[in-house]
Amino acid sequence: MTTGQDRKRPGRPPGPSDTRERILAVARDLFARNGFDNTSIRSIAGGAGVDAALVHHYFGTKTQLFAAAIHIPIDPMTVIGPLRDVPVDQIGHVLPALLLPLWDSEMGKGFIATLRSLLAGSDVSMVRSFLQDVITAEVGGRVDDPPGTGRIRVQFVASQLVGVVMARYILELEPFKSLPVEQIAKTIAPNLQRYLTGDLPGLG
Structure with missing residues (x-):
């Protein structure tokens, strides 16, 4: 019954x-x-x-x-969300200060493991879509000056950050791998900010 x-x-x-x-x-x-x-x-x-x-x-x-x-152990909006309140002329400085400590944390190990798997598998299209549909939508519109440059500006930033991940966590190049995260963040921040709001050759 x-x-x-x-x-x-x-x-x-x-x-x-x-x-x-x-x-x-x-x-x-x-x-x-x-x-x-x-x-x-x-x-x-x-x-x-x-x-x-x-x-x-x-x-x-x-x-x-x-x-x-895609087995990312953190909601991406915990990083993207706070950027909404960051002035445009500071995003390039705040972004690496948020990401580098996260990547170096225990939770970050899961992210790196996922990235290794994605690079070896067939889910890259998912990450590409997320980068273009979400990151560009959140940040690209704020840095779209001159009009039409927001997407490529965000992609320049992504290329720098992916390079950091590859060199530090995938290839584990020394001494880059052992540098303090604060040093890396401060070093790449001006470049990221230039990508977002500075003059870029051939754009505009």
């Missing part, structure tokens, strides 16, 4: 672990095929055969779901 306690809760299919993994699998596929902007929580839920509310229940926001889909 089925009691009230035995009945499934509405919207909660059996096997929560399987359901979570099914949502992640669909999310990875849709993010890779359609990009971050063109993938909705509703479409992911539909593909996984669950209610959209259940996706939010397991993962929270779309950026948190994206982070889970």
Whole structure:
């Protein structure tokens, strides 16, 4: 005999672990095929055969779901969000001061491991989409001067930061690997700021 306690809760299919993994699998596929902007929580839920509310229940926001889909151990918006309150002429200085200590932390080890996996796998399109759809949307519009240069300015910044990750954490070049994070952040900050707000050859 089925009691009230035995009945499934509405919207909660059996096997929560399987359901979570099914949502992640669909999310990875849709993010890779359609990009971050063109993938909705509703479409992911539909593909996984669950209610959209259940996706939010397991993962929270779309950026948190994206982070889970590519195994980034932190919500990207914890870094991107604070930049909204940073004056444009300071973003290049604040960004490395936020990222370098994070990459050097225990949590950062998970990020580096994920990056190694992505570089060796086929999920690069997801990261490219996230960079173009989210980072550029958040920062690019603020540095789009002259008009039309915001996207490439953000990509110049990304190239510098990816270079730091490669040299310090992937290739582990010495003495760069052992430099204090504050020294690296202060050294690259003026260059990042120039990419964002300075004159760049051939732009404009």
